[in-house]
Amino acid sequence: MTADTTLAYDYPLLGVFWSMLWVFLWVIWIFLLVRIIVDIFRDDTMNGWGKGGWLIFVLVLPFLGVFVYLLARGKGMGKREAQHALAQKRELDSYIRETAGAGKSSEVEELARLSEIKARGDLTEEEFQRAKEKILH
Template identity: 40%
Template structure:
């Protein structure tokens, strides 16, 4: 085993992995905290600058203080943001579905073409062409 030959004990390896993992988690936490600070609209620029300065000057203590002071509201803001994004998405989906269902959908296009065919305004070949176009197929392609 190469590790045993280098003189690096197994517990030191575990300790190194634990420290590295802790560093990654702390670094991720800084991204979350800075993201929350700069997305907030309940504090002004000086408040944001103050929190940023505290976290930069005293990184671990500043992060812990921010989590203690703003932890609950931080979670509430994230939930509100997620709910707003979901509501906007659902609104867009309903708007697009309604627009396609009223006049632009394949069913409406085919029924309009059938009505024109029954009135004699178009030929059967033109009807088949319009139907294929509405269904997204090329003319003459089998169903």
């Protein structure tokens, strides 16, 4: 072995903890920066110049920009996030209602056509019951 070789046990436990802490803080910082940039673009009350100004401020002076943004507009971030989640829920509920309702209306239409055919006398009662069972199951 040479004198330049560093072994795993040469790295103290406190050094591992300190490195993990810095990595954790770096990940949180990136997450916070992305959340603020998303919030800048999500805000409907700001015009384009305001969004551009905040974006440049946050990207050019990130620590100061994020701190000032959180102080100035932090309370609204939670409200905008809640509104966005509520809008997504409404859209999902609407989609589910449309999709579920489409299948029911077609079954109702088929049963109505079947009863019209039976009323004309083209189907017997037994054929009508078999066709109705196929539609409902």
